[in-house]
Amino acid sequence: MPTLQLRNYIDGRWVDSSTGETFDNIDPATGELIASVAKSSTADVDRAIEAARRALDGWRLFPAPKRGEILYRAGEIMLRRKDDLAREMTREMGKVLPEARGDVQEGIDMTYYMAGEGRRQFGDVVPAELPNKWAMSMRGPVGVVAAITPWNFPFAIPTWKIMPALVLGNAVVFKPASYTPMLAVRLVEILEEAGLPKGVLNLILGPGGELGDHLISHPAVDLISFTGSSDTGSHISEIGGRLLKRVSCELGGKNAIVVLEDADVDLSLDGIVWSAFGTSGQRCTAASRVIAQTGVAQGLIDKLVGRAKKLRLGSGLEPSTDVGPVVSASQLERVHAFIPVAEKEGATVAAGGHVGTEGALAKGFFHEPTVLIDVKPAFRFMRDAETGLVYINAGTIGAEIQLPFGGTKSTGNGHREAGRAALDVYSEWKSIYVDYSGKLQRAQMDTTETAKTAP
Helix, strand or coil, X not given: CXXXXXXXXXXXXXXXXXXXXXXXXXXXXXXXXXEEEECCCHHHHHHHHHHHHHHHHHHHHCCHHHHHHHHHHHHHXXXXXXXXXXXXXXXXXXXXXXXXXXXXXXXXXXXXXXXXXXXXXXXXXEECCCCCEEEEEEEEECCEEEEECCCCCCCHHHHHHHHHHHHCCCEEEEECCCCCXXXXXXXXXXXXXXXXXXXXXXXXXXXXXXXXXXXXXXXXXXXXXXXXXXXXXXXXXXXXXXXXXXXXXXXXXXXXXXXXXXXXXXXXXXXXXXXXXXXXXXXXXXXXXXXXXXXXXXXXXXXXXXXXXXCCECCCCCCCCCECCCCCHXXXXXXXXXXXXXXXXXXEEEECCCECCCXXXXXXXXXXXXXXXXXXXXXXXXCCCCCCCEEEECCCCCCCCCCCECCCHHHECCCCECCCHHHHHCEEEEEEEEECCCCCCCCCCCCHHXXXXXX
C-alpha cells in the first residue's frame, strides 16, 4: 500500500517542500508509519507569507456575510466527515476515540459560530463633539496572521484561530505541530472544498524552531497567534514585542483541584480522574495537583490510587481503552523523567510510575497513570508545567466555544480565544468621521463656545 503523502498548501496548490525533504508521521499506539510529510524550509515559509499577502487585499474586501457562508459550508463538510476525522486523529496523536470525536465537534461548533459572525460584525455610531458632524467605528482585519498550534487538540485549536481570523478578512499562514500534520491537512482540504479563495489560507508543515522563528519575525506577518508551552510563548512574545507585532498566546498550566471536607468525594474523584488522565494528561487545562483538607485527604488518596490502577492502557481505537498513548517517544521520555526527580525530592509513587512495556504496549508510547503522594510545595515538579500522566496529590477541565478562553501570567498574555472576545484579537477598530458643515472644524480645540452658539 503506498505511503500517504502530506504536502504544504501554498497559494491554492498542494506542493512538496522546496528541498524535497520529508519526515515520518508515526502512530503513537503502534509505532507504525502513517504518512510521509513535507519538511518545509524557510523558503517555503516565505512563499506562503507572500501568497497570503497577495490574497489579503481581495479577501478583506470580500463581503463578511459571504466569508461566513464559506465557513458554514466548511462546518457542513466537517459534520459529514466527523467520524473519519476522529479516527484519523486517534491514529495520529493517540487520544481515545470518544475524545477525538469531541475534539472534532469543538471544531465544528467553532466553525458554525464564526460563520454567524459574518453577519454580526457590528460597529458603533456615536455623537461628535462638534456640530454637523458624526462619527462611527468599525472592525477591519489585522492583516496576515501566523497561526501556530499544538498537537493535543489538533482540530479544535486550529479552528479557534483560523475561523475568527478568516471571517474578519485576514489571510492566514497555518503552522501546525509536527506530530499532527494529517489533521491540519484535512482541515485545509475542507476549507478548500468549501470555496476559500487561493492564498487566503496557507499551510506549512515541519518542525518548529527555525521555521517558527522565521515565520513570526517576517515583516509581512502582522499578528502571531500561538498555543503551546510557556517557554515558547515567552520567546515568541519577545520577538513579537521587539518587532511591534500583535501577539496572542495561550500557554501551559499547572492546575490544581481543591477538595474541602464538605465536598462530595466521589463526585470530586470523577472530576479528578477525568481532568488528570483524559487525553493522556496532555492538556494545558489538565489538573496535575490535588489539594485536599486533612479530613478527606487519606480517603481521597485511597480511592484515587484504586481508580488509577484500574485504568486500561491501549490503542484509542479500542472501545475498552481508558487511556491512550502519549504523542511521541520524546514526550514519553520527558514525562517519565519527572518520576525519579520526584522520588529524589521525597515523593512516593502510590500508583503507576512505569512505562508500558507489556505485549502490544511495547510497540507504542504508553505510560501508566501515576499518582504521587508525600509531596511538598517546594518540590520542583510541583512548580514546573508538564503534560502527561503524572498526577500529584498536593483548573479547568473544558471549554465552550461561546465563552472566552485564555490566561494571564505564565498561562497566556491576556488575549482570549473563542466567543466574541476572539474577534478583538483578529481585528482592528477604525474610527470614521463625517463632517457636513462645509467649513474647517479643528479637532482638539476648546468647543465650549461652539456648543453654546450651535443651532
